[in-house]
Amino acid sequence: MATVEQFDDFDITAICDADPARVEAWQQRVGGRGFTRHTDLLEAPPDVVVVALPHALHGVVSVEAMGAGCHVIVEKPMATTVEDLRSMLKTARDRRRALIVSETGSFEPGVVETGRRYARGDLGRFLTGSSINARRYFNSDRPQWFLDSQASGGGMFGNVGLHRLANARGCLPGAIPASVTAAVAHVPEHAVEACTSALVRYRDGGSMLYEEVGYFERPPWLNGGRHFIFEKGMVSWDDTTWRMMPRDGAEITRDLPPAETTYASVYRNLLLAIDGQPCAPETRELAQDAAIAQAAYESGRTGRDVDLGSEDWRIES
Ligand SMILES: NC(=O)c1ccc[n+]([C@@H]2O[C@H](COP(=O)([O-])OP(=O)(O)OC[C@H]3O[C@@H](n4cnc5c(N)ncnc54)[C@H](O)[C@@H]3O)[C@@H](O)[C@H]2O)c1
Known part of the structure; x- marks a missing residue:
């Protein structure tokens, strides 16, 4: 509220x-x-x-x-x-x-910059990328229902992992997730997981690797963050600067605009949708993100790849 x-x-x-x-x-x-x-x-x-x-x-x-x-x-x-x-x-x-x-993950300035350049063809084909989130998930002020897999629908990946899926969706407009393979690890003291590695493959090639790890405080020396590798270069960013390392080694940097008020993008989309106008992302894409998280748990349980285009998993447009 x-x-x-x-x-x-x-x-x-x-x-x-x-x-x-x-x-x-x-x-x-x-x-x-x-x-x-x-x-x-x-x-x-x-x-x-x-x-x-x-x-x-x-x-x-x-x-x-x-x-x-x-x-x-x-x-x-x-x-x-x-x-x-x-x-x-x-x-x-x-x-x-x-x-x-x-969900605001696709509206972050570095994500928007990457997505714009990818959609224009400036980055070439998407090859691979990685997103690592390490933090303590089981913090003491988290409401208890988050730790009940029935009520929460899973643990860390199905909750905050959604932000990383939204980042990738924003960076790769039009890329269609095809399958998910995941390993989901539990420790005895917690009913929900806080350690998931998931590989999402795209229909036209390329894959994203996600690691959500929440059993520990993140030490300052642990590498985290995210990067995307395209045919024409490696891309990453922080709050203020977007960076790309092309093959010729001549690094490109761009200042990023400040982030909007949190949720402004979401409420703008609500007003557009109420008005019957199209908005981006489409809600179907966010449904796809939620399905990917559940598919990761299914893959973790069965040890198999989950085909997101199959009858059980398809999210219709
Ligand atoms: N987008 C974000 O970055 C972000 C940040 C925080 C929370 N959230 C999301 O917000 C949602 C709520 O999270 P929260 O941290 O506020 O949890 P919370 O436990 O503080 O709030 C949930 C509330 O739902 C109430 N509730 C439970 N069952 C109910 C029912 N049947 N009818 C009416 N009320 C009921 C509870 O009494 C509780 O007050 C979750 O989906 C969470 O993932 C999103």
Whole structure:
């Protein structure tokens, strides 16, 4: 809800949380009607519902909200099953409702710069890339449901790993993920994983390797970050500078614009979608990200490649 408060285009008219104390705290802060059951809130449906719940509830609550006539902005991950993802996309289409996922990873300035150059053909073919996120996932202020694989739909990769999948999607517009192979490691003290290595292959070639590691604090000497290797050079960036090392060794650097207010991009897309205009990324692409995370868990369980184009995994356009 804190994200909505930032934007003048929206008024908060109602709050729902299963915990009455949280409802009361929010009402004191922003006013509005208060509910502990979302079905009661939907009896007088607001224009837009923000769904920010334990992940396994994202699908069903979003579908019910759209069914009641609301546009929906849903937190990442969009849902935890392919069935829910399909049902959300179908309901949005059938009911002509806007459905936007609150994920900003494809709007980061370095990602946008890479994506623009890739789409123009400046970088040539995408060959390979790598993204490593190391941090302590099991921090003490994390709500307990994140550590329940049923409620959260998995662990670190299915949650914050989505940001890295969104980075790659933004860097590689039009690239179609074809398959996922993953290894998922657990330690006895935690029910959900915080160590996943996943390889995503693209239909036209190229692959991305993801490592999400959350059992330790990240020491300063551990290499992290991400890079993308294209036919014409290696690319990476930080908050201020985009860099490319072409084959001739003459490094190219570009200053990056400051990042927008967090979530501004997401709420702009919501307004566009409500207006019936196209927005990028399409929600189907975010559904694909969520499916990739679940496919990684499936691959980890079975030890097999998951074909994202197969009947069980396909996200229709
Ligand atoms: N985009 C981001 O960078 C980002 C950052 C933080 C959190 N999130 C996402 O936001 C969502 C919420 O995360 P959080 O950290 O605020 O968790 P949280 O546990 O603080 O909030 C979830 C709330 O849902 C309530 N709830 C549970 N079941 C309910 C039900 N059936 N009906 C109504 N309320 C119910 C709980 O009482 C709780 O207050 C998650 O999807 C999380 O991944 C995204």
